Amino acid sequence: MRRVALTAVAPVAWGTNYFVTHEFLPADSPLYGSALRALPAGLVLLALCRRLPRGAWWWRSAALGLLNVSVFFVLVYAASQLLPTSLASTVMALSPLAMMLIAWALVSERPGVAHLAGAAIGLGGVCLMLLTGIEGVSVPGVLASVAAMLVSSFGHILTKRWSAGTDVLASTAWQLTAGGLFLLPAAAVVEGSPPALSASALLAFGYAALVATALAFAAWFAGLRRLPSGTVGLIGLLNPVTGVLLGTVIAKEVLTAQQLCGLVLVLAGVLLGGPARAGRRGSRRTTSQPASGETPTRSEKDPALSGDGAARGPSVREPS
Numbered sequence: 001m002r003r004v005a006l007t008a009v010a011p012v013a014w015g016t017n018y019f020v021t022h023e024f025l026p027a028d029s030p031l032y033g034s035a036l037r038a039l040p041a042g043l044v045l046l047a048l049c050r051r052l053p054r055g056a057w058w059w060r061s062a063a064l065g066l067l068n069v070s071v072f073f074v075l076v077y078a079a080s081q082l083l084p085t086s087l088a089s090t091v092m093a094l095s096p097l098a099m100m101l102i103a104w105a106l107v108s109e110r111p112g113v114a115h116l117a118g119a120a121i122g123l124g125g126v127c128l129m130l131l132t133g134i135e136g137v138s139v140p141g142v143l144a145s146v147a148a149m150l151v152s153s154f155g156h157i158l159t160k161r162w163s164a165g166t167d168v169l170a171s172t173a174w175q176l177t178a179g180g181l182f183l184l185p186a187a188a189v190v191e192g193s194p195p196a197l198s199a200s201a202l203l204a205f206g207y208a209a210l211v212a213t214a215l216a217f218a219a220w221f222a223g224l225r226r227l228p229s230g231t232v233g234l235i236g237l238l239n240p241v242t243g244v245l246l247g248t249v250i251a252k253e254v255l256t257a258q259q260l261c262g263l264v265l266v267l268a269g270v271l272l273g274g275p276a277r278a279g280r281r282g283s284r285r286t287t288s289q290p291a292s293g294e295t296p297t298r299s300e301k302d303p304a305l306s307g308d309g310a311a312r313g314p315s316v317r318e319p320s
Helices: 002-024 030-049 057-082 085-107 113-130 139-162 168-191 199-226 229-235 238-249 257-272 275-287
Strands: none
Touching (some): 002 199, 030 168, 057 085, 057 168, 085 229, 113 229, 168 199, 199 229
């Protein structure tokens, strides 16, 4: 449960960041806003781990930084400004299904029945929360949120595939720093001078960089290393739950009975596909041999890609 609790820090922080971005950050500066979120976070983690990339990790950091940070942050920033907090975060709840399918293709990690059932139930809850007759929904905002979900799902599974044996804090720092460095010149060309920031905006950027980025991404990638992708994806459903609750309680967005039922279904999906079930399945796989004629999956061949790889794979330092 400790690993699950650590991983859950990420979607909860990301859910709160929708509200912070929508309420306190400049709406017309998505590139600068994303750069000021990513680069300070990357530099803080670099100062903590004091390690630079080596070998293939130079180009891997650039590729993952572009996907997980540069493109993702800009899309999330745009979605946060164009959509209500509850709706922007709810669209991201489609990520469990996307992560399961991408993990199946990239790391041969076949989703279990409980994972698929949990994702389906959670998706039903998302539909209940979305189909509430909200008027004036921004189509570009929805498209930006869907694109962010797809880009991040692919980038996170690619991180899982490449990161075995690499320190979590270091690889996270490299990605965030690379992504921030990509964003700065783009922001200067497209948006001109940096926006003037009020005291509340500076505090909001501090929260976005340190909590919703440095801490959240380190926790998320540590979870991806130690838990099955399906389980991590379902934990990610706490993102829309947090966003909806914040939008309702703080931003005074109306939570209908239909949305409340949707929240219950989302939480039920998380519990159904949770780590306890995944752990039992993983234990059975490690004590039994593949059936005759059955080809073991990549996660069975490589302990670092399986749910219980922490006990047998390379040592990974988790963030405190």
